[in-house]
Amino acid sequence: MDVIINGKTHQVQTEDDTPLLWVIRDELGMTGTKYGCGIAQCGACTVLIDGQATRSCVTPVGSVAGQAITTIEAVTDDAVGRRVVDAWVANQVPQCGYCQSGQVLAATALLKQNSKPNEQDIAAAMVNLCRCGTYNAIAAAVRQVAQG
Amino acid sequence: MNSMTHEFAPAGELPEDRPVNLSRRDVLGAALGALVLGVALPGADAKAQNTAAAAKSAPRVSAFLEIRTDSTALLRSPFVEGGQGVATAMAQIVGEELDMDPARFTVECAPPGADYQVVGGRRFTGGSFSVRSSYDTMRRVGASARQMLLQAAASRLKVPVASLTTEPGRVRHAATGRTLDYGALAADAAALSVPENVTLRADKDFRWIGKPVARLDARDKSTGKAAYAIDMQVDGMLRAAVQHAPRLDLEPGAFANEAEVKAMPGVHSIHRLPGAVAVVADRWWHARRAVETLQVTWTDAAPGTRRAMPSDFSSEGRKAQLAAAPGPGIAAETVGDAAATLKGAAKIVTATYDAPYLAHGQLEPPSALARWNEDGTLDLWVPNQAPEMFQTLAAKAAGIPPEKVKIHSPMLGGFFGRHFIYETANPFPQAIQLSRAVGRPVKLIWSREEEFLRDALRPMGFVRFRAGLDANGLPVALEAEAVGEGPRDRWFGRKPDAADGSAVEGISGKPYAINNRRVAHVLVDDPAIIGFWRSVGHSMNDFFYETFFDEVADAGQQDPYDLRLRLLADKPRHKTLLQAVGELSGGWKRGPFTAPDGSKRARGVAMASPFGSEVATIAEVSLRGGAVTVHDVWVAIDPGRIVNPGIIEAQVNSAVALGLSSALLEEVVYAKGVPQARNFDGYPILPPDRMPRVHVRIVESGAPMGGIGEPGLPGVPPAVANAVAALTGQRIRSLPLSKMKFGAS
Incomplete structure (x- = not known):
């Protein structure tokens, strides 16, 4: 089937029910998208599907054929994504960094849909887990982009 | 990991080190043209033989530096970066003495080798030990490299070394204004002998040490480029x-x-x-x-298999086993005569405390x-x-x-x-x-499910306390028996008739002037695979001790903050820190009080002395729907001396999150020999909406440098538990708090 990732169409040979995460990581060799829990609890595997933050570990690849998928590798191709990354660096958000691909994409999705999120909007959208506890820095970075 | 240091000489007592030029010995098979520097540690052989598990190779303090022709540097660090910021800290320290902007460094974890045994004759990244154990060595590496670059420049320019200075990344000849980039000198410098003596920078001249230098890995980690195993x-x-x-x-x-x-x-x-x-x-x-x-x-x-897990093993059964294990155990700390003082005390307070097995839950399986x-x-x-x-x-x-x-x-x-x-x-x-x-x-x-099945757990802890109060309500005696097994002796060898430091740390080593004390370890082997979990024994023992302290204060009708101050009257470092956290929080108030939003709240305080640092913590809580909400955590931390205040603040935030997660939510439950939760749905960890505001004050007392990665954690569970007790009147003697139901308050 054809899978469109970061604007490029990939022909992939796998079963329809293979999680998108493992197609991205193992078939296509793009390792920025992370495996954390496999059951949509942590959000480390977050990608954008037609702009929506989506947990790729429970998304069958067959369900997203033809849709536009964005992974962390392409986040800086987008103007909002670039601002989010810059804010992440400015706020020194990452510690171990393992969850941050998913966090950056979750923030990018939020800010593309709502350029001026309030605290409740941020809390509702930024729900990925971070075992290093970078939550306050994440919220500060999102606020910084929102205040532009 | 703190406890592992008991087997080692303190970092400050390491023998004087002297760098040697490794590029000439082809130790690394280094690329031509690169200056490669290590630090040998002569006279360390004897020390190695004194360590419990002496490496066969000579233990030497070592760090490797490779200056590239483009005037960037590759630093082979003895330590692995896992979020704690040690790669950046190493670049700051070496860069300070080398005179190179830390941003120009690439830092890798060095491969195995005798040259990297910088932590008391061994190497590990743990015990909040990295920076404090290697600080002097890494400075000498940077200073020696700079001296060799100066020497190479002097030869090249045919001028005396004394006429040259450096500025970040280059050598300058002030008289003529000529400059040479480090990269252009690296090959020449690599051929030189390492100087016997180098002068280190005065602290007042630091450009990068002590400053919130940006992490080297922030952008890669924000763009998916960072690569993990x-x-x-x-x-x-x-x-x-x-x-x-x-x-x-x-x-x-x-x-x-x-x-x-x-x-x-x-x-x-x-x-x-x-x-x-x-x-x-x-x-x-x-x-x-x-x-x-x-x-x-x-x-x-087959029968007799090592570490056989009984098919009827359960957390509940383990707790009962620990509760039933008789003392008096092996003494870890004895001061005065606790037994006699207790006999004569005006009032006795007793309590038992426990804390559960915990999983690491690091996000990378x-x-x-x-x-x-x-x-x-x-x-x-x-x-x-x-x-x-x-x-x-x-x-x-x-x-x-x-x-x-x-x-x-x-x-x-x-x-x-x-x-x-x-x-x-x-x-x-x-x-x-x-x-x-x-x-x-x-x-x-390993899938997350297999990881939950086989993780090495923070052991279950159980403590029996007895305290004696005098007629004025002041504590004069304390007995504690920590029951269970600690990870240090499990993995690094048990000594007969010696308490496992990792089982008692945080109950022993407290600074309060309670002049008759006995802290003991009652060993009961744990059938589970147990391990080191951020702040190790402190992760639960400071909860036990500091929460019991509030019980003692209440029994003597003393305010818990004031009683701590009083018992620290002769400990200026601790007293200053406790006052600092009080001030940071706007002045101590226990409550209950009504917050501007109408919620009823209270605060708790706790102190801890983990990993060579001192910490004082205050937490403010309320109840919502019977569950505990933590609004603010104030932390004053005194690591003696610092390298990067930005990373310290981030590490304290991180430690608060993990400490709070353990206090509120986490518990590995065994039934029939099997851990029941197999993923984060059954083992919840702190989500973003339960993260409190965190306020950090760094106090640099000038004491020997302490650790940073772990010390922020141990004060959090007791500060929260003490606040909840102040708010509800219910004692918290067992974690996590999610097991308890609190009435509307």
């Missing part, structure tokens, strides 16, 4: 997944559907491993799906990539906190000499103590076996 790929690699025996002492027997599994997509082969089965496949998802489809009959291991090479060597990419220890055991697992095992230590997707050698908790022996069996490189990843 789980991301490693090599040519011809297959992928593997395992299904572990549900209980530790079971072995795989018959397969009911082997043919079916073999025919599943992508499957290469099925394998029996000790205590597990594995499928090797083209893709990890194929391997995982196949191995989980495999129907295995698990058989009991364990993995190992093994590749056997044609020359008989083995490459192993493995998340680890101790490359040489992994090399030794990997060699044993592979049946080859250690020097034939090349350990690669990628950055860690969180660790918190997870990546030490823990027997069945490490996937690398499985990967080695699988790679040999299939004759190709194999990357094994």
Whole structure:
């Protein structure tokens, strides 16, 4: 089937029910998208599907054929994504960094849909887990982009 | 890990070190034109023999620096970066003396080697030890390299060395205004001898040490470029997944559907491993799906199997076992005469406390990539906190000499103590076996479910306290028996008639002037695989002690903050810190009080002395729907001296999050010998909406440098528990708080 990732169409040979995460990581060799829990609890595997933050570990690849998928590798191709990354660096958000691909994409999705999120909007959208506890820095970075 | 230091000389007592030029000895097989520098530590052989597990190679303090022709530097750090910021700290320290902007450094975790044994004759990344143990050595590395670059420039320019100075990344001849970049001098400098003596910068002249220098890895980690062990790929690699025996002492027997599994997509082969089965496949998802489809009959291991897990083992049973274990145990701290003082006390306070098993829950699941090479060597990419220890055991697992095992230590997707050698908790022996069996490189990843089944847990803790008060309500005697097993002695050897420091730290070593004390360890072997968990014994013992302290204060009708101040009257460092956190929080108030939003709130305070640092913590809580909400946590931390205040603040935030997560939510529950939760749905960890505001004040007392990664944690559970007790009147003697129901308040 054809899978469109970061604007490029990939022909992939796998079963329809293979999680998108493992197609991205193992078939296509793009390792920025992370495996954390496999059951949509942590959000480390977050990608954008037609702009929506989506947990790729429970998304069958067959369900997203033809849709536009964005992974962390392409986040800086987008103007909002670039601002989010810059804010992440400015706020020194990452510690171990393992969850941050998913966090950056979750923030990018939020800010593309709502350029001026309030605290409740941020809390509702930024729900990925971070075992290093970078939550306050994440919220500060999102606020910084929102205040532009 | 703090406790491991008991076997070591304090870092400050390490013998004087002297750098040697390793590029001439071809130690690294370094690229031509690169200045490669290490630091030898003469006279350290004797010390090695005094350590419990002396390495065969001479222990030397070492760090390797390679200056490239483009005037950037590659630093082979003795330590692995796992979020704690040590890569940046190492670049700051070396860069300060070398006179090179830390931003121009690339930092890697060094491969195994005798040269890297910088932590008291060994190497590990843990115990909040990295910066404090290597600070002086790394400064000398930078200073020596700078001196060699100056010497090379003097020869090149035919001027006296004394006429030259440096500015970041280059040498300047002030008289003529000529400059030479470090990169242009690196090859010449590499041919020179390392100077016997170097002058270190005065602290007042620091440009980078002590400043909130930006992390070197922030952008890569924000753009998915950072590569962890789980991301490693090599040519011809297959992928593997395992299904572990549900209980530790079971072995795989018959397969009911082997043919079916073999025919599943992508499957290469099925394998029996000790205590597990594995499928090797083209893709990890194929391997995982196949191995989980495999129907295995698990058989009991032979009698006498080490670490056999009883089939009736449960958390509840373990707690009852600890409660029933009689004292008096092995004394860890004895001051005055606690027993006699208790007999004469005006009032006695007794209580028992417990805390559960905890999982690490680092977000990167364990993995190992093994590749056997044609020359008989083995490459192993493995998340680890101790490359040489992994090399030794990997060699044993592979049946080859250690020097034939090349350990690669990628950055860690969180660790918190997870990546030490823990027997069945490490996937690398499985990967080695699988790679040999299939004759190709194999990357094994444990699913999150397999990780929850085999993680090395923070042990369950249980403590009995007795305190005696005088007629004025002041504590004059304290007895504590910590019951259970600590991870230090499990993995680093038990000494007869000596308490395990990792079982008592945080109950012993408290600064308060209670002049009759006995703290003891009652050893009860733990059938679970136990391990180091961020702040180790302190993670629960400071909760036990500091929460009991509030019980004692209340029994004597003393305010808990004021009583702490009073009992620290002769401890200026601690007293200053307690006052600092009081001030940071706007002045101590216990409550209950009504907040501007109408909620009823209270505050709790706690102190801890972990890993060479001192910490004072205040937390403010309220109740919502019977559950505890933590609004603010104020932390004053005194690590003596500092390298990066920005990273310290981040580490304190992180430690608060993990400490709070343990206090509110976390508990590994065993039933029938098996941990019940297999993923984050059954083992919740702190989510963003429960993260409090965190306020940090760094106090630099000038005391010897202490640790940073762990010390922020131990004060959090007791500060929260004390606040909840002040708010509700209910004592908190067991964690997590999610087990308790609180009335509307």
